[in-house]
Amino acid sequence: METAVKRLYEGLFLVDSAIAAADWQLVTDTINRILAKAEAEVVSLHKWDERKLSYDIGKVSRGTYILVYFNCDPLRIHEIERDVQLSETLLRVMILRTDRMSQEDIEKPTPMMVAETQAQAAAEAQARAEADATDDDDDADDDFDDSDDRTDDD
């Protein structure tokens, strides 16, 4: 009789950045608890991005988005949505079926990942530039005698 066909869903949860920064564990625990209550199997859960909201929700102006893929019984999605509305940590959620989405869309790197890789690349580039710069400095510092440096002043 029990024929609970589970489908793959994509959920984007929105939380206040202050809460996410202060207690990330609390946020993930809240999401996992709500999903577990609806007997959903979490496929992946990671931070999508942290950005300024287009409009204030309550008194919150910065939000952290958490992207979760999970398998769930379609009849229990509204339970998750209601639990999010009752929750004090989670502001909003958008749950969509991922059938229409291509695998490419699902595996697209999050803006957070893109920013991290860019930051890493930038840091590497800077480190390399600094290394070059220190090499140059070494060349310049070879000349310890600076008495002859100001001959052009006169």
Added chain:
Amino acid sequence: MRMMRKPTNVRRKRTLTTIREQTQCRFCREGKSYIDYKDVDTLSKLLTNRGKIFSRKRSGNCAGCQRKVKRAIKRARFMALLPYTT
């Protein structure tokens, strides 16, 4: 029906030759079947600076893609990724 169709064809032919060379909308050209509401960069190009959605005439989208865009923008607005108004 036949009388209706003829003038539209004539008008379309003229616009094709004079104004635009692209015959497909931007999403059809890329072959996208789904427009992601999280793709804020793409969607914000289809909004005025007051946050209104551009008309099909302005954006050049086909009817189907304009509906997909509409849905994606409204989802993004709910998640505060895009403004309802500014």
